[in-house]
Amino acid sequence: MAEKKNDRYAVAGTVNETLDRLKKLLGGSADLNTADAEINGVRCAVATIEGMASAQLLSELVLRPMAELAGSEEQTPQSLFSLISERSLLTADRTLTSSLEQAAELMFSGFAAVFVEGSQQAVLFGVQGYEKKAVNEPTGEHNVMGSQEGFTEVLRTNISLVRRRMKTPSLRLEQLRAGSRTGTDICLAYLAGRADSALVTELKRRIKGLELDTVLTSGMLKPYLEDGEGVRLFSEIGSTERPDVVCARLNEGRAVLLIDGSPFALICPSLFVESFRTVDDACSKPYFVLLMRVVRFIAFFFAVMFPGIYVAAANFHPEALSLKLLLNLAASESSTPYSLFVEMLIITVLLELMKEASVRMPKAVGSAISIAGGLVIGDAAVKSGIISSPLLIIVGLTATASFVIPGLSQQTSVLRLVYILAGGTSGFFGIAVVSAMIMCNAAATGMGGIPYTAPLLPFSRKGAADILSRRSPKALEQSHTVISELSEREGVSR
Amino acid sequence: MKPLTMYQTAALMLCFTAAHIFTLRPEGANLVVCIGAETAAAGIVFVIAIIINSLPALHGWAGKAVSALAGTFFLAAFLFILIGYCEEVQFSFPEFYSLPMTAAVLAAATVYCASMGLSGCVRSACAAVVMTVIVLAVMSGGAASGFDPDRLNLAVSDREGQFTRQLISALARSWELPLLVLLMRRTGRPVRAAALYALGRAALTAGILTVCAGVLGSVGQERQPVMMLASFAKTVIVERFDALMLLFWTLCTLLAGAGLLWAAWHCLQGVMGKAERRKA
Incomplete structure (x- = not known):
């Protein structure tokens, strides 16, 4: 049955059939844009979702270079497809697929799908250009002397805000997806070698195991990531709309989740005493x-x-x-x-x-x-x-x-x-x-063996010193606090 | 299963001592005898705990029978502590608190705290014990100006009788001994935990008895000498505010009760055959 369904929504050998299947898959959706043309006598088609792809980028990065291929020596559909997909650098963000369902998913994220007559694969180019809010000052975490940039609703923008502040190869950004209907992109960020690998694995497992239809806000993920059962007054998952706070937490060995559509990043784990710290400190x-x-x-x-x-x-x-x-x-x-x-x-x-x-x-x-x-x-x-x-x-x-x-x-x-x-x-x-x-x-309350009330309960001398005061940059140069240090050496099970 | 730290075990056990200290009164006028008996009781509890802890765990029907017996004991101890606390609170604040209402509220809250698991209880116990010791130290410091060594009545006769009475009284209220054994089996350094508890118990009891006797004299042998001592403290907040003691008294009683309820639940699981197996 599944095989039949896959056949029905596979890229067909002809452009017309492929476009028909795509329209059928999307139920004749009004926002599907298609354009076809002939290059060196080979029929090609480009499909995008209106409002998700930038017309300018599509024109400059895909359509114009493809038009220039008209003068090339490639005459057969196979050689033209090979030229487009492998040998020419139309854009760096490029994916091949034979499934129309996967192609549609990427098109919903702003990709343009190119179909070539005779080829049973589609090439998808990243030409995202949807309307988005500019990077603004955070609305709930004001400060005086720190950065005035806050996260936006767009995941890619948020990733770039973090990456711009952490130019290290050990910063890992893993893309996950949650929500069977919304297909929300989630980015798991952590510093390799500093974050607890068990925590990272557990977070990935929990997100992959989500059976939610929709993930529209970061808060919808929280209950699935929290450890405890029953009503917990406090949450071991913190949230912030500041990229500088995210970078500071990453440096302390925590994992951060950036969710597409939400300007709030989730910090795992978070502690009670952190609510009393600000960037201005x-x-x-x-x-x-x-x-x-x-x-x-x-x-x-x-x-x-x-x-x-x-x-x-x-x-x-x-x-x-x-x-x-x-x-x-x-x-x-x-x-x-x-x-x-x-x-x-x-x-x-x-x-x-x-x-x-x-x-x-x-x-x-x-x-x-x-x-x-x-x-x-x-x-x-x-x-x-x-x-x-x-x-x-x-x-x-x-x-x-x-x-x-x-x-x-x-x-x-x-x-x-x-x-x-x-x-x-x-x-x-x-x-x-x-x-x-x-x-x-x-x-x-706690996550990954780190109690929410640490470093007070259980008491840690090193951690407790940071509760009321802050260490000078010179002291931080000597040793950075890593969250795993607050884990109970001889903890307890529930 | 990760083990408890020795501080966590000792803290939960010291909650029993801290809860009792608000109603503690010496069985005789000779302070040194009373302190000696309390210290001896702490030492006896320590030795018994070590001996029981070294015994091999029972399995099968014998293990289930021991679990059932221990569970019943924990529930009975919880009820005794609960009713004892409520009676004392009613004595202190007769116009506000009725015994059934206080008992019902405290029982419900204790069940809630126990349902949070042992981790929540032992971590909270650490905070509760530290705060209680600080408040008792502030109170004792405030009342220290009225301390008179003559009131310690060191020359009073019938030392043996006093010692025996105080020792029996101290051992009779050692409800926590089976819980100590149970926690020791889940503690990384069980002997140190038991020693820490015994030392803390002896120090806390001896310290409070000394201050009460030295400041209050014969009045210190009346009911609830610590509450009386608070009114002699020169620290304004302690002197004027009886309920400050009630705050810490309730906190320690509640956590001690939660520990007993957790232990009863643990024993019930043992009877049902769901007990966790200890790692060798």
Whole structure:
């Protein structure tokens, strides 16, 4: 059966038959462009997919050189095909196939297929020229002193952004494909000799074993690449839209996946403490880096735990608060209709609502949310006595802190609510219980024998030194940290 | 299967000590006798663990029977620790926490932590023990100005009786001994792990007993001397904030419980014939 199907979609001996088969394979698709001509009396045809191939490149690299072959001595179809496919350098990106299905797949990626009468093979030339976004500044990972280039949606562009920064032959770029319908190209990048070969093999195995119909975003791959079972709060697969970050991670021995159609690269594995590092750290003085990293850790603590601790302390353990603060709190709470716990829940849900609105709404009305959120809802809620002023300060501080660690924004939002619920219902007992659960969850996460919580849990002296400070370039010259060093020497199985 | 590190094994075991230390009280007024008994108990636990660990593993029906017995013991130990913790918490914070609710929440959370696997539990245990020791050190440092050596009551008679009572009390609450044996069989350096645990247990217990007795005197023999000691600490956050101790107390109890539940699950697998085979 499979053989019959292959015969049906094989390159036929005649151009007409081949084009008919191709049209049939594509169901008469409107974006199939074909052009035929005679060269030295031999019939040839060129097929492309509209919008995927560049008309200029096609003309300059394929059609014109082929037209020039008209004056050559090649008179038979076989010799002409041999000249086109083997002896002339029309373009460097050239593939031969006898399968129309494979030819179609390449045409969807911007190749032009050339069929020659009498030949049962097609030559495909890479003349990609689809519309694409220019290389822009990353939208979610801003920096001051580093590169301002971010990944785009086009895989080839992204590969070139990485290759331009890593001119070493040990940089391996392996092309894979996932998604039975989308046929999404995926590029696995790693540094040979530095990346763990077992990790690379495992990643390839998992991607090849994917049975997804569509792979449209990098996030769709994550669950298939992660090691753990059940709900994991954190992911050992990091993502970035910065080519310089990708290069730094490659140099640390990690593997990176670039996915066509997604401006986010996946870093395998990623660690918890890396969310607190920025590209600017490499350009700043060590003492400033130390300060900033401490600030980022405090910001994470504030964003996640502070509202929960506040509710727990005010409701269950008021002895923790000073008398003045307690009196102020009691005075402001006396004028509000809801309990502190309910108020905190309402305002936190409102905050998430505004964050979601500001992400989804058109940019043109962006300022409207600031006015509505900041002035109308916030000010009016306090004046009307629905929400107390201290609470608004707490939530404002929390919201600001949550923007400091964009890499953990999803976890921050969810955990904040969990801590408020725990603190509001059970005080510090609830906070402790939730903390233990989160700690166990994070500590159980890991990839390729490298725990997500490394180098803290398990503790590594060398790795831990980089958590708050950064090593000087001179120190890096002496020895580079490689991710496999953080692997547990005597690990545990689940 | 990769083995545990000796630090991970010792940390999970020290969670039991750290969890118990918040309710620890000496059985007599002579501190040196009490410390000696606690140290002797740690040494006895170490020796028993080494002996049991050196015994050959049982197979067949005998192995299954031992697994079933051990699994039942682990579950019973978990229930004892759970109920003991809940009673003590209710004693400390009677107006907030009811025993059934606290027990239900803690049991559910413990099951969740155990379901994360041994790797999550032992790594978290390392962090929990380090944080607890730091907080206890801060508390002890804060209360050190009130330390009076005379309160150690070294001259009190009935030393033998005190020693025996303290030793029996320390051994009776050594629920963790079978878990230590089980973990030793999965640890790279089992003897060192057991020694590290025994030393840590002895040091932690002796240190807290000394500070409690030296600062609190006879009051240190009342219920929950560590919680009382916290209010004597000159460090503001420790002095004013009782619940800070509750945080670490709960954390250690929960992880210790998770270790017991993991062990019970492991034994159940042994009964069902799904136990992992140890590499020679």
